[in-house]
Amino acid sequence: MNLNELIPLITNEVTTDWAHTQLHLKLPQQHQLHLISDIGKHIVRGKHLRPLLVLAVGNILGTCHASHHLLAAIVEIIHCATLLHDDVIDDAPKRHNQPTAWYEHGNKASILVGDYFFAQAFRWIAALKDPLVIHDLAQATQIIVAGEVQQHQVRNKLDMDAGTYFSIIQAKTAELFKQACHLSAKVSNASPEVTQACLSFGQALGLAFQLQDDLLDYTSDVSGKTLGQDWLDRKTTYPLIMAYQNQSFTALIESAHKDQASVTEITALLEQSGAFELTRQKISEYVDQANEALDTLPSHHLTDLLTQLVKTLEHRVY
Amino acid sequence: MNLNELIPLITNEVTTDWAHTQLHLKLPQQHQLHLISDIGKHIVRGKHLRPLLVLAVGNILGTCHASHHLLAAIVEIIHCATLLHDDVIDDAPKRHNQPTAWYEHGNKASILVGDYFFAQAFRWIAALKDPLVIHDLAQATQIIVAGEVQQHQVRNKLDMDAGTYFSIIQAKTAELFKQACHLSAKVSNASPEVTQACLSFGQALGLAFQLQDDLLDYTSDVSGKTLGQDWLDRKTTYPLIMAYQNQSFTALIESAHKDQASVTEITALLEQSGAFELTRQKISEYVDQANEALDTLPSHHLTDLLTQLVKTLEHRVY
Numbered sequence: 001m002n003l004n005e006l007i008p009l010i011t012n013e014v015t016t017d018w019a020h021t022q023l024h025l026k027l028p029q030q031h032q033l034h035l036i037s038d039i040g041k042h043i044v045r046g047k048h049l050r051p052l053l054v055l056a057v058g059n060i061l062g063t064c065h066a067s068h069h070l071l072a073a074i075v076e077i078i079h080c081a082t083l084l085h086d087d088v089i090d091d092a093p094k095r096h097n098q099p100t101a102w103y104e105h106g107n108k109a110s111i112l113v114g115d116y117f118f119a120q121a122f123r124w125i126a127a128l129k130d131p132l133v134i135h136d137l138a139q140a141t142q143i144i145v146a147g148e149v150q151q152h153q154v155r156n157k158l159d160m161d162a163g164t165y166f167s168i169i170q171a172k173t174a175e176l177f178k179q180a181c182h183l184s185a186k187v188s189n190a191s192p193e194v195t196q197a198c199l200s201f202g203q204a205l206g207l208a209f210q211l212q213d214d215l216l217d218y219t220s221d222v223s224g225k226t227l228g229q230d231w232l233d234r235k236t237t238y239p240l241i242m243a244y245q246n247q248s249f250t251a252l253i254e255s256a257h258k259d260q261a262s263v264t265e266i267t268a269l270l271e272q273s274g275a276f277e278l279t280r281q282k283i284s285e286y287v288d289q290a291n292e293a294l295d296t297l298p299s300h301h302l303t304d305l306l307t308q309l310v311k312t313l314e315h316r317v318y
Numbered sequence: 319m320n321l322n323e324l325i326p327l328i329t330n331e332v333t334t335d336w337a338h339t340q341l342h343l344k345l346p347q348q349h350q351l352h353l354i355s356d357i358g359k360h361i362v363r364g365k366h367l368r369p370l371l372v373l374a375v376g377n378i379l380g381t382c383h384a385s386h387h388l389l390a391a392i393v394e395i396i397h398c399a400t401l402l403h404d405d406v407i408d409d410a411p412k413r414h415n416q417p418t419a420w421y422e423h424g425n426k427a428s429i430l431v432g433d434y435f436f437a438q439a440f441r442w443i444a445a446l447k448d449p450l451v452i453h454d455l456a457q458a459t460q461i462i463v464a465g466e467v468q469q470h471q472v473r474n475k476l477d478m479d480a481g482t483y484f485s486i487i488q489a490k491t492a493e494l495f496k497q498a499c500h501l502s503a504k505v506s507n508a509s510p511e512v513t514q515a516c517l518s519f520g521q522a523l524g525l526a527f528q529l530q531d532d533l534l535d536y537t538s539d540v541s542g543k544t545l546g547q548d549w550l551d552r553k554t555t556y557p558l559i560m561a562y563q564n565q566s567f568t569a570l571i572e573s574a575h576k577d578q579a580s581v582t583e584i585t586a587l588l589e590q591s592g593a594f595e596l597t598r599q600k601i602s603e604y605v606d607q608a609n610e611a612l613d614t615l616p617s618h619h620l621t622d623l624l625t626q627l628v629k630t631l632e633h634r635v636y
Contacts, residue, residue: 033464035471085433089426108407111429112467115403115436119460122440126456131447138444142437146351149430153353 003312007047010305014055017064017072021051024073028120039101039113043080046095050075050180053205057184057198060300067187070124071133075180078121078141082148082172084114089152090233094226133183140179147171151235158244158257160236166207169214174206181205197296201306204289208313211286214238215279218267228263238282240266242275249273280314287314321630325365328623332373335382335390339369342391346438357419357431361398364413368393368498371523375502375516378618385505388442389451393498396439396459400466400490402432407470408551412544451501458497465489469553476562476575478554487528488521495524512614519611519624526604526631532556533597536585546581556600558584560593567591605632 011018028040051072058064087095087102088110094100102110118141125137151168154160181202185195214230214237221227230237244253249269256266270276290310297303329336346358369390376382405413405420406428412418420428436459443455469486472478499520503513532548532555539545548555562571567587574584588594608628615621 031464033467033471035467036464082433085429088429107425108470109467111403111406112463112470115400115432115463116460116467118433118436119456119463122443122456123460125440126449126452129449131444131449134444134452138437138440142434142441145430145433145437146349146354149351149353149427149434152426152430153351 001308001312002315003047003309006305006308006312007049007052010052010056010302010309011048013302013305014052014059014064017055017059017069018052020066020069021055021072021076024070024124025051025076028077028117035105035109036113036116039084039105039109042084042101043077043117045098046080048076049209050079050176053177053180053202054184056302056306057181058188060297060302060306061185061188061190061194062298063188065187067128067130068184070128071180071183071187074121074124074128074137075176077117077124078144079176081114081117081121082144084110084117086148088114089148090229092229128187130187133186136179136183136186140175143171143175147173147175154236156234158236158240158254160241162238162241162245165236165238165241169207169210170203173210173213174203177206177209178202194296197293201290201293201297204286204293205310205313208283208286208290208310211238211279211283212313215276215283218263218270219276228267231263231266239270239275239279242278243270243273246273246275283314287311319626319630320633321365321627324623324626324630325367325370328370328374328620328627329366331620331623332370332377332382335373335376335387336370338384338387339373339390339394342388342442343369343394346395346435353423353427354431354434357402357423357427360402360419361395361435363416364398366394367527368397368494371495371498371520372502374620374624375499376506378615378620378624379503379506379508379512380616381506383505385446385448386502388446389498389501389505392439392442392446392455393494395435395442396462397494399432399435399439400462402428402435404466406432407466408547410547446505448505451504454497454501454504458493461489461493465491465493472554474552476554476558476572478559480556480559480563483554483556483559484525487525487532491528491531492521492524495527496520499523515611515614519608519615522604522607522611523628523631526601526608526628529556529597529601529604530631533594533601536581536588537594546585549581549584557588557593557597560596561588561591564591564593601632605629 025043028043029037031037031040054068054072054075055064058068083095084101087100088107092100093103101113125134128134147168151172154164178199182195182199185198217230217237218228218239226232243249252269256269287310291307294303294307343361346361347355349355349358372386372390372393373382376386401413402419405418406425410418411421443452446452465486469490472482496517500513500517503516508516535548535555536546536557544550561567570587574587605628609625612621612625
């Protein structure tokens, strides 16, 4: 089963909760300023993986209530705000095979409506009223944004170590997956052990998800993004780092980078260097960690679906 | 006395509190990511009017403590975050006679570090721990950003009514002045009457300040911005609305707008139409409101300085 087949199954298990979450997420679409309502429509696209994690964890732990619905809306709109600004940074015309807000409405509208989404997130965060959860979400937002800054700062840098790469993806991707699961357990009043297991699950899942995304960027064009977009954007990701660290390939990669070689050329080099295989191995490590954390959670149909979800990440093609 | 002479006098009255606030505001300068620390230096420029209002109100009401210092830092960094994004929107090379972050670091860094400043604001807001204050600041941020969106949405629109103009400046400028004074009174545990007076003072001051800014945009180049920048950016502000509403000038203004007339030409038309005088009258109305609110506050050397501050707005040349 692939990710796009699995997501409706998870959604199906949390139908009522997802309907409540959507009531929040549809608010920007009803805004009187047409730029906000137009760009607000982009929120309902996408896979909604992060809010579904919130709702799944809540249901697995036996209690999914209004705070979970709000938390689910918060993680999704923070994600959407970063996407809006990402698309400006990357001049990205398409996402999920549809034109981006940046493409439809331009730089300025995307920047300002991205700010509006962040502000909407903080309105909802404030409405959670729990000071510890508010603190964690405010901190998470700062970590995520700092990760985006760091990624921008090292753009063009080929000789990046894996440590820097993991610090970036931990911040820009895994942090939100981690908090989606961790805070869902927290507002469910789960035991410290279960809360920690949820945190570890979200964290490992987030890292595996981003590694997989960076692998698919070179190996699959099914996602609706351009093949090799990271290479074209001069973003150094795990496969490129692994190839560059393979001494038989360092010089080749270096000149490919200098000469801005084509996507076909760099992809062939990465394949030959064993970088894709090393990336798959790394994904497997995080998949194992995610599974280990899932073992601690109560038995539930949704726990089985999350196990399936982890499996799709290992063999994900889009 | 002008605004730039008065601000050191106010600062002088709140020296210790301002030093505490600066400890917060200097944090981004110490960030390990150089884009954040470099752009963080822009925070210490500027007039710091909003944080000084927080500290002045606290002192007037007899109690200025750690929450006031944090609140002062919050209103300043929210202001800086919006400026960073404004400068990207407006392609503004200079501010306070110094190159903008956008000019020095480009679009992408300014967008992402602006996001970081917003996130920093929310970390500090969360640290205030008071749910009502957290709610008000989250709401204020959303109002401010929606004001920026609305301003962008009506750009190029000449036939704007004064109501739309006031709804924009209320949101993008007066809201932060209002909350700086209102929440400072709130964390000082002031009486409902005094809290309301502080709110009204901040609100009227913010409206007068923005009206004055929009007037000076045409009439003074001392601020270090380009004369007539709003006209060049096709932003319709109060003087232009007043001239357009003067039936003897409507057609002239319309063709000046269509033909993108020079700043000298439009400024002459605005002057002849009486639009500058009408703007000065409107400023006087808000100055009166601000003074009325100040009358409710306790006698204090800082209350006198705030009265002076209001006076400088009426006769401000930069």
